[in-house]
Amino acid sequence: MTESLTVSVPTECINALLPVVGAGLPVPLVSGAAVAYANLDYAASAPALRAVAEHVATALPYYASVHRGAGFASQVSTALLENSRACVGRFLGAREEDVVVFTRNTTDSLNLLAHCVPAGGTVLHLDIEHHANLLPWQRRGDTVLEAAPTLRETLADLDAALASTPTALVAVTGASNVTGQVLPIAELAEIAHRHGARIVVDAAQLAPHRRVSLRESGVDYLALSGHKLYAPYGAGVLVGRRDWLDEAPAYLAGGGAVREVGLDGTEWAAAPARHEGGTPNVLGAAALAKACEELATVGGAALAAHEETLRQRLLAGLAALPEVTVLRIWAQDESAAETEDCIGVVSFTVAGYHAGWIAAYLSAEHGIGVRDGRFCAHPLLARLGLGADGAVRASFGVGSTSADVDRLVAALRTLLGTGPETEYELVDGRYAPVGDPREIPDFAGPRSSVSSPCQEG
Known part of the structure; x- marks a missing residue:
């Protein structure tokens, strides 16, 4: 169980800066319900602007x-x-x-x-x-x-x-x-x-x-x-x-x-x-x-402000979960004159859980898309002390909203508080719900069983 912590989380609603294809896309859950897709995997492949x-x-x-x-x-x-x-x-x-x-x-x-x-x-x-x-x-x-x-x-x-x-x-x-x-x-x-x-x-x-x-x-x-x-x-x-x-x-x-x-x-x-x-x-x-x-x-200043607000909202939410550790290459140098600049990418681990399991859970039970693995940066993950299990990465951009970030934090809080609703198993090297009932649309053909060791193109 997660202890109740008092953390200041921004409450204002943050909307998308530009319309993207796929915004509001309904995706199925293992429960049989459908929800709007929360795309937090922009760093791998961003959606097309409309x-x-x-x-x-x-x-x-x-x-x-x-x-x-x-x-x-x-x-x-x-x-x-x-x-x-x-x-x-x-x-x-x-x-x-x-x-x-x-x-x-x-x-x-x-x-x-x-x-x-x-x-x-x-x-x-x-x-x-x-x-x-x-x-x-x-x-x-x-x-x-x-x-x-x-x-x-x-x-x-x-x-x-x-x-x-x-x-x-x-x-x-x-x-x-x-x-x-x-x-x-x-x-x-x-x-x-x-x-x-x-x-x-x-x-x-x-x-x-x-x-x-x-x-x-x-x-x-x-x-x-x-x-x-x-x-x-x-x-x-x-x-x-x-x-x-x-x-x-x-x-x-x-x-x-x-x-x-x-x-x-x-x-x-x-x-x-x-x-x-x-x-x-x-x-x-x-x-x-x-x-x-x-x-x-849009302009560079607006891009930076939009992402920094969402990033701080996510970091504040993750800070309330003691089991979560956010990855960094360099710690913030408090003595440095300049403020650290970061784009909308946050990677983290959850104690007791494989990163691939977390990604499968977020998708199957909450309709959230994140990345897991080593992100085609194996030497960096190794220097951060992570092996083949890797980490979870949430990333966002011009089409992202505060609702996307809040859903991720809420889903992790639910997992750490009450556990998953279904069981998961390894299928061809990737975690998936046991007997996954979600159907792939006909235009895509059968669900792919190919697993990439890199986990990012």
Whole structure:
């Protein structure tokens, strides 16, 4: 049983900032009832903005080949692609000489950049990274720097490491996908540049929650995914300095990446075409650009305020449950002049319960979607003292409300107070209600039994 604690919890109603597809979606419970889905899994894949879905529906009848088609639909699609490129560049504060390359996602973008690091150049990355910003460098045999107990010490260690070892590129996350803690990217860029290195920021988590500018921060490259930025249509982007991208071999050899092809050799196009071989994802690029436009209308300050209010509401609720432990990379430095910045991501453990069991319970009995596992950040979870059981992660964004957060806290309070209503079992490595009566909609086909060891794409 949970002891009654007095904790100050904000009581005001917080509404969504922008309408998203799926808001109010009815989902079944094991009890046979149905409730509106509480989506607290934005950090894995955010829902599409309603404006994005409408934009794609408008563009779809005009979908055709790009750059070489004479037909009217082809001309429309070509304009749509290139205007989308310009829109994404504006949203991310690209410099005049920067290049916007459309990719599949953040992982693809960072693998592309790894392909473009000049021969012999070394890369330094932290041990707290998502696998997308760890595995491309690990495969190259690059240098990993262990984060220190505090953020300030970590920055000092980075400075010292770059002073002692020539480095071509520093690769860091903009915001942790596990704890939500935001890194000072402008300060990181200044440190890197002071030692002659460039910097790439994995902005998959940062860009949906904070306005990010290449020009203002001094960052050399940004990588992000549309499916995190309310545009889940299969496009991502790498934005940054042209020279490395023009000098590297084509990332994907194929049509569209060339100027001239002969049987004895090929003349490759300049970036971005050089690295966009094959037919481009026009609709994905258009969706990503529309999401950028919509987020720009809200403004960075409003985004931050909305999420911080929800985050503090969640933290206050979790603090009233002694069995719950919230994860952090760095403790708040009370002596630091600046206030810690965090996006809408909170991960936690519940004493006595497997994280996967908690996620199954929240879904089956309360219609709440969260993430569980190690969040494609195995080294970080290991340094936080967590093994394969992992943790539970709640994450939110522009479509989230105070009601979503309150339902999560209430569901955990019910579990710890009176226990679950049904029994759970392991099915193909995932917890599920015994004899789960919830039916998957016909359009999706049979319930999948595939279990990913990573638990996040």
